[in-house]
Amino acid sequence: MKFRVDRDVFADAVAWAARTLPTRPGSQPVLAGLMITAGDGLILNSFDYETSARATLNADVIEEGTVLVPGRMLADIVRALPAKPVDVSLDGSRVQLTCGSARFSIPSMPVDEYPSLPDMPTASGTVKSDDFAHAVSQAVTAAGRDDMLPVLTGVRIEIEGDTIALLATDRFRLSSTELTWTPQTPDASFAALVPAKILADTAKSLTTGSEITIALSAGGQGDGIIGFEGQVAGGVRRTTTRLLDGEFPKVRALFPAEHLTTAVVSKAELVESVKRVALVAGRNTAVQMTFGDGGITLDAGSSDEAQATESVEAVINGESLTTGFNPAYLLDGLGAIDEAEVVLSFTQASKPVVISGKPAEDQDDPGFRYLLMPRRLLN
Template sequence: MKFRVERDVLAEAVTWTARTLPTRPPAPVLAGVKIEASADGVLGLSSFDYEVSARSEIPAEVTEPGTVLVSGRLLAEISRSLPGKPVDFSVEGSKVTVVCGASRFTLLTMPVEDYPTLPTMPDIAGTVAGDELTHAVAQVTVAASRDDTLPLLTGVRVEIEGERITLLATDRYRLALREMTWKPASPDFSTVALVRARTLSDAAKSLGGSGSVNVALSTGAGVDLVGFEAGGRHTTSLLIDGDYPHVRRLFPDETPIHAVVSTQGLINASKRVALVAERNTSIRLSFTEGQVVLDAGQGDDAQASEALEAVLVGEDISVAFNPQFLLDGLGALGTDFTRLSFTHPNKPVEFTGQSTLEGEDSSHYRYLLVPIRFAN
């Protein structure tokens, strides 16, 4: 095998393909990136760990077609460090030679015959705007669990009904819901899938800048897969198996009390007040007419408080939150003002965004946060 490729193109493709390689692969070959050079001038790079696959295709000057398997992380580090000149690859026996300008590397190959076959990309179910996908996924995955002992909650529930997609995630302490539109391949397309939050987040970040992203789904027909494709790259992932909890019912039907406050103002004040909040302690928010007072710390410990302008509709109310969970939700909103809707001081609080202090809130993104009980 012999080919020449541009350094920047190679570095970007190898880095993207190798990003999901396992740190402790169950088999040595799964630490490799498979390189396939075809006679038509296309270089394919692939990675697979039996759950997540990635494939990238880039143009190359192929002199001798062939296939080889090399250490993915090492190749990524080498390709990023090369000077800005064309890169020549050649294979002789069990070694790969990489030459770029005055730089020369020799890598050992891995047994490509032991490498598993990548899963076939499912049929395209529809197309979504890349920037909207990136934003929506970031808003929802903040609420997904990082605890691998609860695999169901490490996923994002994707509900598709025609032109509407709803994303849901929860870690039992907060719940995020985001609604968005897309262009389905079939106008009556309908399905539900549970996608790993890490995989979904990675795909949205790495492919979202491509303008539009094709989404592929295969459910109820043998292997359940989700796939994303854009700009000559595609990635697939096994779906999580199991019944996701019925979380939609947690959103309150009515909220007799609500308050509106500047989002950035609340973020800044929360960060300052949280400086004195010991580990696993809360920030308390006390809403009265015209203002909200944030405070943390008590007794002989360090204490802090800060008052902000706020609009309150309903009776006075005080709640306490985990500081990081509060900041996660405020940061995900992305609006000038935040509406906090209450039913009871000890019941979950719904966060929604709005563009003006006195305006209506938007229901496209909803963040539900369980308050921490505090002693009166």
């Protein structure tokens, strides 16, 4: 095997394909390897039995062949190379890499021990890459991070016709957003539970192209696989990952049909106020929020410790109420909203708040919604 490739293109592709490689592969060291196949250009593959990545890129291939190399080591080396063409060749059991006056010799790994990569499922449709990445970034805000509750570490993707809905929850908060796409069949209807971390990383990494192809295998969960593919400068990138098994909570019913109190407030002003007041909030304690008299009053701290209070102007409709929230979770939700003004909607103080952006005059759908459970207030 022997090829020459542009350093920037190669470095970017290697970093992308190696991003999910395990740092400690345990009893299967080959899983830390990156497979390079030189033929009609280059194909870079990685796989850990759960998630696979494949990047294709242009290269001047002199001799065809396949080699398996330590992926993270190769990524570190290529990233540090000077901005010159990179020559790579296989010499016995070692990979020789030359760039300008820099030379590296890397031990190869046994190709025959590497697992077979899963096939990309049949394409289900396409979506604008920027829209998808933005919707995913909003949805993962509420995804769980506790591996003891694996179902809650995923984002539920629900597809009905030309609409994709994304839902996530960690039991304390819930996110919901929708976007349109172009399905292969107009009556498409399926659901999938995708690991949030993989989904977020994949959606963000495929924004250089105009659209992303989504491919979902039959079954939807358990042994199901979802794939994402997009064009990038210099080639194509593809990721597949196994779907999470288990029943996602029926969370849609948590959004109330009506509200007794609403507050419309500047997002920027509320964010800055929450940040300041939260400086004196004790660990795992709430920031108290009182809605009424033309504004929101925020309080934190206790009489024995530091205290803070601040008010923000707001348009309040409905009954006055006092509640409290985890300030970090509150800021996460506010940060995911695009609009300059946000709407906080309540049924009562002890029930969750629904936070959304104030829709334009000609819109009824607020788009992204973030439901947050209140925290018990300290007397």
